[in-house]
Amino acid sequence: MGAISVAQAAERLGVSVPRIHQRIADGSLLAERIGSQWVVDERSLLRIQERSKAGRPLSARSAWAVIGAAEADRDRLGSRGAAASARPRMQLNRLLVPASEPVFGEEAARALAVSLRSLLRNRAERHLLRAAPSDLADLRADQRWAALVDLGGSGIASADVEGYVEESEVKEIVKDHLLVNADRDANVVLHVIVDGQYPFPDSRLRLAADLAEHRGPREEARAAELLHELALEWKAGQ
Template identity: 80%
Template sequence: MGAVSVAQAAERLGVSVPRIHQRIADGSLSAERIGSQWVVDERSLLRIQERSKAGRPYSARSAWAVIAASEDARDRVGVSGLAVSARARAQLRRLLEPAVEPVADEEVVRQLVVSLRSVFRNRAHRRLLRAAPADLADLRADGRWAMVVDLGASGIASADVEGYLAESDVDGFVRDYLLVEADNDANVVLHVISDSQDPYPNSRLRLAADLAEHRGPREEARAVELLHELAVAWKEVDR
């Protein structure tokens, strides 16, 4: 993706030009100064547009409850028992309903991945970082990961490292591998979760949410395929 002018960004968000400059100043909108003008990163702009149009995100607890329900793990949903489980199952049903039939229409695919990114946004704090390429193998094998995301299992080839890490391990992990904040050149994705949170390593729904956040056409298409597979399976057990 490229960049757009401040005026174009303001028009697309339906706000004033000064408001765009405020967002640039507070860091909520990525931009670069070229000469005397600012240009806005289009990927950053799309994220804000999505958040303004998409549904309200689940809380972290609700997001993991829905993921647990997708694994039919009702006994692991939470301390509130059946009431929480019933709510999570209802949320899951609404999420999967549009994917029961195979999805080929590009607009429907876009709507589904936008929904995934929105409702599961709070399941973890996603950090984009960069490590020295020579450290990636050791980093991937580090025993502190709560779970390493296997994108290869989803058919997406990637040399990057992505996984779920307990909050108490993050500072030491970042320090040990000299990780630095990155964006376009990130090769490490940390999903930071609470120390007690199960990341459900075999969850198709959680993997679909992971893939949707990459925003690439292959990743988004695979995310929707996973949703469809899950929707078909869930329809059978939820009759």
């Protein structure tokens, strides 16, 4: 994805050109000034489009309950029997039904990725940061990670560091590794969770949601594949 003009961005969102300039000014829409004109980051625009069209996302607690349901892990959720897990299982079923058939093409994969991003985005606060490339190995080895995201294990090659960190650890990790905020050239992704939240490090559903948030065609395709695998297992277990 690249950049588009302010007029094109306004047309896509169905708003006025001044409204796009307002969004650029308040930081809700990423843009870059080239000469006398602003160009809008297309990926940033897609985030706004999705949020305006998508349904209400689950709360953090409910999102993790759905992830736990995919793992059939009642102990981690503090479940008190079948009734307590019925709602997240129902929400998981709604997510997996469209993925029960093989996914072909970017549009189909993107549709599943949009559902993932919409439903599970509140599971953690996602922060894009940058570290010196020479510091990435030390950051990856930091013992304060609640869970590292293994993009390599998913088939997506990446030298970046991504993982889940409890809220109380974030400031020190940022300070110790000299992390700075970054939008376009981030090489560190922190998913910030409340203290004590178990991040289900081996969950394919959570990994699919992590991949979907990268918004690239390869990541979305792999997220769709993971959903399809889960859907087949889910269907077989019903």
